[in-house]
Amino acid sequence: MNATIKTLGLAAAVTLAAAPAMAQEKLKVGLLLTLSGPSAVLGQHARDGFQLAMKDLGGKLGGRDVEVIVVDDELKPDVAVTKVKGLIERDKVDFVVGPIFSNVAVATHKPITDSKTFYISPNAGPSNLAGKSCDPYFFATSYQNDQNHEVLGKVAENRGYKKVYLLAPNYQAGKDALAGFKRHYKGEIVEESYVPLNNLDFQSELAKIASMQPDAIFTFMPGGMGVNLVKQYRAAGLADRIPFLSAFTVDESTLPAQQDAAIGMFGGSNWAPNLDTPQNKKFVQDYVAAYNSVPASYAMHAYDAALLIDSALKATGGKADDKEALRTALKKAEFKSLRGDFKFGANNFPVQDFYLVKVGKRPDGKFQTEIVEKVFDDYADAYAKECAATN
Template sequence: MRSSFARSGLLTAGLCAAVALSTPALAQDKIKVGLILTLSGPAAALGQQARAAFEMALKDLGGKLGGREVELVVADDELKPDVAVTKVKGLIDRDKVDVVVGPTFSNILGAIAKPVTDAKVFLISPNAGPSPLAGKGCSPFFFATSYQNDQVHQVSGKVAQSRGYKTLYLLAPNYQAGKDAIAGVKRDYKGQIVEESYVPLNTLDFQSELAKIAAAKPDAVFTFMPGGMGVNLIKQYKQAGLADRIPLLSSFTVDESTLPAQGDAALGMFAGSNWAPDLDNPQNKAFVAAYVAQQKAVPATYAFQAYDAALLLDGALKATGGKTDDKEALRAAFLKADFTSLRGAFKFSRNGFPVQDFYLTKVGKRPDGKLETQIVEKVFSDYVDSYLPECSIK
């Protein structure tokens, strides 16, 4: 007969083994999501909108994704590619996140895409959509709830062509998204480009560019200037007296992240978008009302796309029973896109980019006096990005 000490030892050993066996299961109770966005500097408003909306979605989903509690790990990329790489590696290696959501800017996405996807961690972009990731650089571990960069800007090129503008002045920041913007405008515009001007990212003084525009006297100007760049450009454009003489078409230059600072200087200006706060469907109306109530501000595309990113994650994880270890099953669930997007109809191409509608919008005032972009007309329906044929994923 074994002594009580022996029996106690066996019991202790058994309990230790049970605890050891249960620890991985307990560790998997929460799904870890790494959220990497630009949260400081002149462009911080963009990332802050995305973060607020993603956190709002998690709250609306009861703090769970696919039935699993969520641990959200937030990182500020500071709009610096080297900083972003260091921080995203920390999310993967130290924090052991199951999925990464972000970033805001395309130069940051270009820097972090390979480290994340090489680690076989899914990367969901709630905004940036550089052309290389849609075409030859596509990855089975990458999805975007936004757009391929060219598409939003292509709206302005299409509108400029249809309105008979014979000359166009192009102005964008000198990085991947800026180059994609110019490429998008040129896709449908067949008139004369009088100037194609690139300025350093985070430029805030546009006096020399405005002097060139005044001298060139184009029929219209197209610009892509997100965040603080857009705030300053629009104010200076108005002050220079150009707003009353030369129509301005844009993307992300006049939107809900910049309008509070631009004020009435932005009224009446046009933009291309895949969404607007006044998009007429029940889920979008509820989202905008809730966001305004909680944040005391009107949401921009950065917010709605981040909200959709959380809904996409929730739908995919429901399909896999909350599991993330079977990568093929999780990719198939992402591709299925089983969620109700705030934009309405939504599906993915095999390169991980959405098939969706695009609109011309115009800055106007809401009944509460706040500025917002409002839909003027639909320009593209169920639009598939032009780089899909270059993607090797089948």
């Protein structure tokens, strides 16, 4: 495989294989991901998903050899901006793939897109970048932040829950999450609680939930925050009394740590590992074999990001210097997504299906989310109508 993977700020640089150099220079892709701290597992899934795609593509994108440069944004927007400038000015990358967190996406959006470097998000989808601040150089292979949360709002409404307690971290994605839930839920919000990003102790919030006795809680708590919340929720005896609805709180990035504490809890997603297609089955099987863990959506979106870049470069004959031709090819999204239905809307965010999922246990003893029902079909985000810059 003719791809080189460099990791900056981590311990090692890995060359996946050597091959005779092509006359054409190597394409350069920067992966900007959170790879340290409580939420590092999210970035690890995205990194591993992208690298698995590179393996499956023979180490090439659009027929070109590739150098992949991995940088850790440390979940610090100022650090991320510095590292992005290095990717653009020193490494001269053709694409930046990342980030995981929306505060990093917002901070790095302008320096990347102002340089006319294509920025492809495998997770973060803040509302402003889908709407008024959309940009022809920014694409998401994930979703707009609100959408997975909208699934749970719709489910809560459909199931007749009269009172719901809302809980999220105090940053853009947390605010988008609760806004998404409320878009379809019309019942009473008994409490809307925000905690600091990377908060790990939820005892005061759990005491409120126990005293208020809502019909359900809805939460968005990614990474280590979600691990602790689920364990503490179960330990407090609430899991059997008050339904736990969430997005990104119980998924394949957190389940290895949550394990039985998460069984039966619900999530909203555009995909699940048990999605029954040959392409997805192979992806999940290969990912488990390579990394000994079940892939989360972060891995799937990053895999799709590589497929997207590959499809666009095939359309341009491997050329990345004609930005308009490359942008047009990216917009067409002529690849087969692991999730099935996929196309870009007017704002370069996906139009796709969304599901209610539930935590279950695989025959091999590993945990995964599994599709319960489809909630939205070919669903576009609510902010696309505010975007005027991508066409």
